Amino acid sequence: MAVFGGATLGSISFSSHLFDQHSCPLKLLPSSSSYRNSLLCVVKSFSGSATADTDRNSDQSSVLSASDDAGPSRMSRDWKMAKAYCKSGDTFEGEVEGFNGGGLLIRFHSLLGFLPYPQLSPSRSCKEPQKSIHDIAKTLVGSKLPVKVVQADEENRKLILSEKLALWPKYSQNVNVGDVFPGKVASVEDYGAFIHLRLDDGLYHLTGLVHVSEVSWDYVQDVRDVLRDGDEVRVIVTNIDKEKSRITLSIKQLEDDPLLETLDKVILKNSSTGSPSLSSNNGDAIEPLPGLETILAELLQEDGIEAVKINRQGFEKRVVSQDLQLWLSNTPPSEGKFVLLARAGRQVQEIHLTTSLDQQGIKKALQRVLERVP
Structure with a gap:
C-alpha cells in the first residue's frame, strides 16, 4: 500500500x-483504530416483581428489571431521565444489585442497568489480579459505584453504564501528552494492545491504546508475538482525545x-x-x-x-x-x-x-x- x-x-x-x-x-501518528465495542446488552422493563439472571457462568445478556411499585408512567419517566444523563454526561451513583456472566446489574431508579466488565475501572482487576472477574463482581454487590449512562435505548430496552468513563475526567486531567507511565497489558488485539496506566497513587485508573505500528521499531506482523496479557511495559502518551475519552500510547517512541x-x-x-x-x-x-x-x-x-x-x-x-x-x-x-x-x-x-x-x-x-x- x-x-x-x-x-x-x-x-x-x-x-x-x-x-x-x-x-x-516529523512523524505522522497512525490512524486511530476503532476501540472495542463491548457494550451489548438487553434490558427488559415491566410492571411486576423484579428478577435478575445472576448465573455467573451464563453468557446471557438479558436483564429483567422493575420495581414492585413501578408502573408504566414511572418507567417512562425514568427512561427519559436516563436519556438526559446520557446526553449530559453527568455521573450518578448506582447500587450493584447483582451480576451475570457479562457484567454488573446496577439500579437506576425503577430500571436495572447493565455495566459490562470491560467498563469497570481497571483498578479493580489490577488491584487483585489473582481474583477472577466474577469474584470481584461478587464483592461489589450491595456497594455503590459512580457510573455514566453510555446508552439509553427505551425501545430496545438497552441501558448501558460505565464506571470507567465516570472516572475518566477525574484522572485524565493529570495526564498530558509526553508523559511516561508504567503500564500493564490489559488485552491484545489484531490492531494493537490496550494498556492500563499506573498513576501516582499506584493504581490503574485509565486505559490507553498502543496501535500495532507503535509497539516496536522492529517489523511487527502480530502484536501477540511481542505483547501478552499482564505484561509490564513503559508507555508514552502521544494523544489525548477528551471528547471521546481516549488515550493513545506508544512503546517504541521511548526508544531511539x-x-x-x-x-x-x-x-x-x-x-x-x-x-x-x-x-x-x-x-x-x-x-x-x-x-x-x-x-x-x-x-x-x-x-x-x-x-x-x-x-x-x-x-x-x-x-x-x-x-x-x-x-x-x-x-x-x-x-x-x-x-x-x-x-x-x-x-x-x-x-x-x-x-x-x-x-x-x-x-x-x-x-x-x-x-x-x-
Missing part, C-alpha cells in the same frame, strides 16, 4: 516525513528511532560525506531496491528533474518495515542536487536528485509519479 501524506496511491509506501541534520523526522542512526551515517551532521558503514558508488552499479528503479525512471519524465543517481547504500541493524519508503532531506541542495533516501527492510540507498525544483516541487512530482506506478 503506497502512502504519500496519508493518501493511498499504489503498491509502495512513500513517507513524506521531512528531516534535517539536527532534528528527528533506528532510522536516525542510518540518516546520520548517510548524511553526517557536519555535512561531510563518507562512512565506513556505507558503500560509495565509485563506478560500481548499485542494484536499486525492488520497485525503486521504476520510480526513478518515471521521475525523470517530470519537468524540472534533470538527473537521478543512486550514490551510496547501507544497512540498518534491524528490520523496521519491508515496504519501500522514500525520505526527502531538508538539507540545502548542493549544486542543484537534493538528497533522497530509499529504505526497504534493512537496506538504505542514498539518491542524488539534480533538479531545478524546490522541496515542495519535488514532493509534488513524487506524488504524481506514485499515482502512475502500478
Whole structure:
C-alpha cells in the first residue's frame, strides 16, 4: 500500500516525513483504530416483581428489571431521565444489585442497568489480579459505584453504564501528552494492545491504546508475538482525545528511532560525506531496491528533474518495515542536487536528485509519479 501524506496511491509506501541534520523526522501518528465495542446488552422493563439472571457462568445478556411499585408512567419517566444523563454526561451513583456472566446489574431508579466488565475501572482487576472477574463482581454487590449512562435505548430496552468513563475526567486531567507511565497489558488485539496506566497513587485508573505500528521499531506482523496479557511495559502518551475519552500510547517512541542512526551515517551532521558503514558508488552499479528503479525512471519524465543517481547504500541493524519508503532531506541542495533516501527492510540507498525544483516541487512530482506506478 503506497502512502504519500496519508493518501493511498499504489503498491509502495512513500513517507513524506521531512528531516534535517539536527532534528528527528516529523512523524505522522497512525490512524486511530476503532476501540472495542463491548457494550451489548438487553434490558427488559415491566410492571411486576423484579428478577435478575445472576448465573455467573451464563453468557446471557438479558436483564429483567422493575420495581414492585413501578408502573408504566414511572418507567417512562425514568427512561427519559436516563436519556438526559446520557446526553449530559453527568455521573450518578448506582447500587450493584447483582451480576451475570457479562457484567454488573446496577439500579437506576425503577430500571436495572447493565455495566459490562470491560467498563469497570481497571483498578479493580489490577488491584487483585489473582481474583477472577466474577469474584470481584461478587464483592461489589450491595456497594455503590459512580457510573455514566453510555446508552439509553427505551425501545430496545438497552441501558448501558460505565464506571470507567465516570472516572475518566477525574484522572485524565493529570495526564498530558509526553508523559511516561508504567503500564500493564490489559488485552491484545489484531490492531494493537490496550494498556492500563499506573498513576501516582499506584493504581490503574485509565486505559490507553498502543496501535500495532507503535509497539516496536522492529517489523511487527502480530502484536501477540511481542505483547501478552499482564505484561509490564513503559508507555508514552502521544494523544489525548477528551471528547471521546481516549488515550493513545506508544512503546517504541521511548526508544531511539533506528532510522536516525542510518540518516546520520548517510548524511553526517557536519555535512561531510563518507562512512565506513556505507558503500560509495565509485563506478560500481548499485542494484536499486525492488520497485525503486521504476520510480526513478518515471521521475525523470517530470519537468524540472534533470538527473537521478543512486550514490551510496547501507544497512540498518534491524528490520523496521519491508515496504519501500522514500525520505526527502531538508538539507540545502548542493549544486542543484537534493538528497533522497530509499529504505526497504534493512537496506538504505542514498539518491542524488539534480533538479531545478524546490522541496515542495519535488514532493509534488513524487506524488504524481506514485499515482502512475502500478
